[in-house]
Amino acid sequence: MATVYVNDKPVDIGTERLNLVQAAGKAGVFIPHYCWHPALSVVASCRMCLVEVGEKKPDGTVAMQPRVVPACQTPAKDGTIVITSSPKARFAQEQTLESLLLNHPLDCPVCDKAGECLLQDYSFRFGRATSRMIDPKNQPPNKDYIGEHITLFADRCILCSRCVRFTREISGTAELQVISRGHHSEIDIFPGEPVNNKLAGNVVDICPVGALCSKDFLYKQRVWFLRSQKSVCPDCSTGCSIDIDHNKDIVYRLRPRENPLAQGHFMCDEGRFNYPYINSAARIFLPSQRGSNGQAGDIWQHVLSSLRRDLRAAAQRDGSSVAAVLSPFLTCEEAYLLARLMKGLSPDARLYLGHVPVHGEDDRYPKDRKGRPIEPVKFTIRAEKCPNRRGVEAILRHFDGEVRDFGQALHAAGEGRIKALYLTAGYSPRAGAWITAEQTKNLQAVPLLIVQDLLATPASALAHYVLPAASFAEKDGTFVNHAGLAQAIRWAVRPAQTERTDGQVFLDLLERRGLVHTPTLRKELAAEVAYFAPLAGDLGELGIMLT
Amino acid sequence: MPDFTPVLLRRLGKAGGQSLDSYRADGGYRALAKALNDMSPAQVGETVKAAGLRGRGGAGFPTGVKWTFLPKDHPGPIYLCVNADESEPCTFNNRILQEEDPHQVLEGILLASYATRASTAYIYLRYEYGKSYRVLQKAIDELYENNLLGRNILGKDFSLDVYLHRGAGAYICGEETGLIESLEGKRGWPRIKPPFPAVEGAFRKPTVVNNIETLACVTHIIDRGADWFKSIGVPADPKNPRDAGSYGPKLYCISGHVNKPGCVELPLGVTVRELIDKHGGGVWKGRKAKGCIPGGISMGLMTEAEFDTPLDFNGPGKVGCLGLGTAAVTVFDETTSIVDVLYNICRFFAHESCGQCTPCREGTGWMYKIMERMRSGQGRLEDLQILDEVAKNIGIMPGTTICGLADGAGWPVKNAIAKFRPELEECIRKGPTLAVSRPLQAVHA
Ligand SMILES: Cc1cc2nc3c(=O)[nH]c(=O)nc-3n(C[C@H](O)[C@H](O)[C@H](O)COP(=O)(O)O)c2cc1C
Ligand code: SF4
Ligand code: SF4
Ligand code: SF4
Ligand code: FES
Numbered sequence: 001m002a003t004v005y006v007n008d009k010p011v012d013i014g015t016e017r018l019n020l021v022q023a024a025g026k027a028g029v030f031i032p033h034y035c036w037h038p039a040l041s042v043v044a045s046c047r048m049c050l051v052e053v054g055e056k057k058p059d060g061t062v063a064m065q066p067r068v069v070p071a072c073q074t075p076a077k078d079g080t081i082v083i084t085s086s087p088k089a090r091f092a093q094e095q096t097l098e099s100l101l102l103n104h105p106l107d108c109p110v111c112d113k114a115g116e117c118l119l120q121d122y123s124f125r126f127g128r129a130t131s132r133m134i135d136p137k138n139q140p141p142n143k144d145y146i147g148e149h150i151t152l153f154a155d156r157c158i159l160c161s162r163c164v165r166f167t168r169e170i171s172g173t174a175e176l177q178v179i180s181r182g183h184h185s186e187i188d189i190f191p192g193e194p195v196n197n198k199l200a201g202n203v204v205d206i207c208p209v210g211a212l213c214s215k216d217f218l219y220k221q222r223v224w225f226l227r228s229q230k231s232v233c234p235d236c237s238t239g240c241s242i243d244i245d246h247n248k249d250i251v252y253r254l255r256p257r258e259n260p261l262a263q264g265h266f267m268c269d270e271g272r273f274n275y276p277y278i279n280s281a282a283r284i285f286l287p288s289q290r291g292s293n294g295q296a297g298d299i300w301q302h303v304l305s306s307l308r309r310d311l312r313a314a315a316q317r318d319g320s321s322v323a324a325v326l327s328p329f330l331t332c333e334e335a336y337l338l339a340r341l342m343k344g345l346s347p348d349a350r351l352y353l354g355h356v357p358v359h360g361e362d363d364r365y366p367k368d369r370k371g372r373p374i375e376p377v378k379f380t381i382r383a384e385k386c387p388n389r390r391g392v393e394a395i396l397r398h399f400d401g402e403v404r405d406f407g408q409a410l411h412a413a414g415e416g417r418i419k420a421l422y423l424t425a426g427y428s429p430r431a432g433a434w435i436t437a438e439q440t441k442n443l444q445a446v447p448l449l450i451v452q453d454l455l456a457t458p459a460s461a462l463a464h465y466v467l468p469a470a471s472f473a474e475k476d477g478t479f480v481n482h483a484g485l486a487q488a489i490r491w492a493v494r495p496a497q498t499e500r501t502d503g504q505v506f507l508d509l510l511e512r513r514g515l516v517h518t519p520t521l522r523k524e525l526a527a528e529v530a531y532f533a534p535l536a537g538d539l540g541e542l543g544i545m546l547t
Numbered sequence: 548m549p550d551f552t553p554v555l556l557r558r559l560g561k562a563g564g565q566s567l568d569s570y571r572a573d574g575g576y577r578a579l580a581k582a583l584n585d586m587s588p589a590q591v592g593e594t595v596k597a598a599g600l601r602g603r604g605g606a607g608f609p610t611g612v613k614w615t616f617l618p619k620d621h622p623g624p625i626y627l628c629v630n631a632d633e634s635e636p637c638t639f640n641n642r643i644l645q646e647e648d649p650h651q652v653l654e655g656i657l658l659a660s661y662a663t664r665a666s667t668a669y670i671y672l673r674y675e676y677g678k679s680y681r682v683l684q685k686a687i688d689e690l691y692e693n694n695l696l697g698r699n700i701l702g703k704d705f706s707l708d709v710y711l712h713r714g715a716g717a718y719i720c721g722e723e724t725g726l727i728e729s730l731e732g733k734r735g736w737p738r739i740k741p742p743f744p745a746v747e748g749a750f751r752k753p754t755v756v757n758n759i760e761t762l763a764c765v766t767h768i769i770d771r772g773a774d775w776f777k778s779i780g781v782p783a784d785p786k787n788p789r790d791a792g793s794y795g796p797k798l799y800c801i802s803g804h805v806n807k808p809g810c811v812e813l814p815l816g817v818t819v820r821e822l823i824d825k826h827g828g829g830v831w832k833g834r835k836a837k838g839c840i841p842g843g844i845s846m847g848l849m850t851e852a853e854f855d856t857p858l859d860f861n862g863p864g865k866v867g868c869l870g871l872g873t874a875a876v877t878v879f880d881e882t883t884s885i886v887d888v889l890y891n892i893c894r895f896f897a898h899e900s901c902g903q904c905t906p907c908r909e910g911t912g913w914m915y916k917i918m919e920r921m922r923s924g925q926g927r928l929e930d931l932q933i934l935d936e937v938a939k940n941i942g943i944m945p946g947t948t949i950c951g952l953a954d955g956a957g958w959p960v961k962n963a964i965a966k967f968r969p970e971l972e973e974c975i976r977k978g979p980t981l982a983v984s985r986p987l988q989a990v991h992a
Contacts, residue, residue, distance in 0.1 A: 044949065047947050050947065099910060135917065159903070183900070
């Protein structure tokens with residue numbers, strides 16, 4: 001047990017190894033910091049976190065150090081005294097902030113970071129808003145060449161070196177460096193080696209100011225118009241926790257959300273920049289039934305009642321010839337509803353796991369200069385490009401005692417053993433085509449083919465019923481990642497007015513009344529499927545590990 | 548002060564004096580043989596400690612004590628980094644030792660390596676010292692040829708490799724951890740401490756960093772003994788238990804507005820006035836001095852009235868200077884504008900700050916811009932307030948930076964404001980006429 005005194009308030013930090021920024025955080029006291037980042041090495045160079053430090057001896061006497069010290073570099077020990085608000089500490093913090101503003105362009109009105117900029121925030125909370133320098137500011141050139149996805153406004157840089165350390169310590173690719181010295185120091189790349197590694201986008205997040213900006217996001221939105229929704233990236237089985245930043249039903253960017261149980265602090269660019277399809281005009285917005293154009297009245301009501309009828313008829317003819325393919329892009333709740341729907345039609349109905357896209361091998365970081373991963377691994381982009389294989393498999397096992405894969409579904413369809421096939425997809429474009437033209441031929445013999453998807457494919461061209469699917473950003477539910485971590489995804493934007501989420505379609509087909517209410521469904525799932533039992537309550541922000 | 552026979556410079560100017568044969572003929576490598584034959588490494592370290600030798604690189608840390616900070620019974624390797632970066636303006640004592648008597652230095656390196664059990668010594672040499680490079684490399688080659696470097700030196704169980712590494716022209720690479728980073732092939736950014744180099748230094752191994760002159764002194768301490776060394780210089784003040792004394796000979800560099808600039812060897816404790824008048828031939832052109840830089844520009848400024856200050860490890864501090872520094876005195880005469888002096892100093896530090904710590908990077912740049920403006924006649928009285936505030940709050944002493952460069956950058960500024968304020972104010976009031984009088988010739992960054 002170790003007790004640290006933060007501004008005279010004792011706080012027990014247990015046996016954790018913390019620095020004084022973290023220890024003060026436990027006491028509810030925020031110590032401003034720039035260069036320190038929990039995932040990067042300590043350099044203690046920005047000097048934003050200066051505090052007064054002392055020691056309370058066992059005999060009760062107090063010895064204060066005569067100088068201010070960086071909190072990020074100082075380990076918290078039993079009896080450590082931290083003072084953040086004394087005139088001396090405040091003066092040191094003010095001085096650092098004034099220094100940082102000396103050569104800063106203060107072009108907040110046109111800066112992408114304004115509103116979430118730590119230089120703005122700290123100047124407001126801990127500094128003065130101006131500097132006393134009347135001399136010309138240094139104006140290093142902006143560097144648009146720094147990366148495919150990132151651009152550098154060099155004059156806004158505060159030289160915290162976070163970005164440099166990120167490329168050295170996390171991606172290992174080491175593209176970024178500091179050039180020149182003193183107040184002419186600048187961030188740059190080695191000539192001809194832009195920051196194009198697959199983790200590059202993270203430097204924009206960790207840059208405390210508007211120096212490194214995302215070309216994708218640049219000048220699209222003022223951040224104070226954005227709302228954030230906590231969700232999970234669907235693009236590989238790592239299942240990075242993310243924030244979906246959106247405004248008026250449009251997704252503008254994805255950002256990693258710290259989750260030690262999932263990926264840590266970061267996310268990859270494949271996931272980060274793979275969102276425009278959500279807003280795509282090519283999406284399937286309306287349900288349709290082949291050969292019944294121009295129906296008057298509510299199209300959904302028409303299509304669903306017709307589909308219900310067709311499915312029941314097929315099940316009555318031969319229950320074992322009715323099948324559904326459960327996509328690994330479905331949430332656990334959706335997979336469960338679809339399984340219930342099929343088993344309700346006939347206990348003999350077959351369930352298959354949808355196509356599991358696997359691209360190459362797991363991509364581990366950091367890498368050495370030759371591109372070989374080095375230990376300890378700090379980030380993995382997984383080869384499996386879907387979010388919920390494990391969750392869907394658990395459902396399949398519960399209902400069928402085994403997992404039949406997509407290949408088996410195609411095989412059975414090709415042999416004419418499937419008379420009615422409900423194919424869910426909803427793959428993100430990153431996963432690649434989930435069905436090839438060759439495979440589609442196997443579906444030709446299926447008398448009743450239902451395809452539920454985001455975008456048109458050869459399979460939907462063949463389908464008797466085509467239903468819209470919802471993207472991850474439009475629905476609530478649970479994904480289980482590669483390690484068995486169950487995380488909640490939450491809707492950020494509403495699907496187009498004419499659309500229904502997959503879960504809603506299943507509910508409607510089941511003739512269960514009302515709208516999807518995920519907590520209720522999750523409770524039902526937890527009660528019914530033992531694997532999901534721990535999910536009866538709230539999943540929290542980090543999720544729950546399933547075994 | 549009685550006449551003093553030079554020790555470190557005793558072979559200065561000797562024809563062919565850089566060769567191994569010549570050095571040996573003058574008793575060279577006698578100390579090494581003595582150490583290897585009759586002394587344990589610990590005894591060598593003890594002797595240096597007993598001699599009260601303090602580092603000549605600027606900080607004045609007791610050398611023997613520094614060596615004891617190495618972890619005991621370390622499996623190795625342990626490294627010795629020889630600091631020959633000598634970039635403090637006005638300082639050229641290492642250069643003379645390297646160019647004139649390289650073996651004296653190398654013998655000290657061998658002795659220090661023996662005492663610290665270092666298996667490799669890296670000499671980090673200031674890039675601009677081309678002649679030093681050639682002379683030192685030749686001397687190292689000679690040692691390898693004569694079994695004084697390499698494996699089993701003089702047939703004993705002691706091996707050492709010495710590498711000569713040229714810097715790339717950055718002042719900050721003289722700071723010991725900046726030096727280590729640069730030696731490892733990285734950007735010369737000083738490291739945060741702990742860990743200290745003695746625990747984790749070059750290539751993450753225990754490392755001792757010592758200055759060239761310090762190591763040259765080691766040679767003579769082993770040769771002639773600790774008592775001899777202690778008989779030179781200024782003894783510790785018995786009333787001050789923290790005073791470690793200022794023992795031994797010291798190379799003093801004299802430059803600036805004097806008749807006879809150069810480097811002289813004297814016992815520690817000579818006064819600035821004696822140095823200028825007796826050894827520097829007095830202030831040039833029959834003028835009077837306005838002041839001086841007492842030990843490299845990092846140490847601050849001294850006024851003429853303070854010239855009776857002894858240049859030992861305690862003296863300069865008593866008149867508000869940072870310390871002895873490199874004992875390189877640069878004199879400026881009464882016609883020199885203090886604005887020009889400060890301008891040059893600020894330009895140097897703004898140029899040489901490595902740029903990692905915000906207060907140093909921005910503070911040195913700001914002070915430089917203010918001085919540039921003041922020099923062109925647009926200074927404001929409030930600039931003095933700003934300069935003073937910045938100067939007093941950057942550095943490891945106030946706790947706002949990683950290394951001592953910032954302390955050195957602030958010291959001359961705050962000294963100038965404390966000691967030359969009327970002149971600064973007058974310059975500000977009068978405008979450019981006085982301020983851009985004449986560029987200061989002696990101080991070049
Ligand atoms: C900015 C800065 C520059 C320095 N430059 C040198 C240098 O050029 N040569 C040197 O010997 N020491 C220099 N030092 C001092 C070294 O950090 C270190 O204290 C010294 O090399 C130790 O050797 P010593 O104990 O033998 O003096 C410098 C220190 C600072 C803060
Ligand atoms: S670009 Fe941003 S992250 Fe990189 S050093 Fe500058 S301020 Fe820090
Ligand atoms: S690693 Fe996987 S889950 Fe994480 S952002 Fe990339 S694609 Fe998404
Ligand atoms: S004090 Fe200055 S020179 Fe030293 S590490 Fe900091 S920025 Fe670099
Ligand atoms: S956060 Fe501590 S010095 Fe930068």
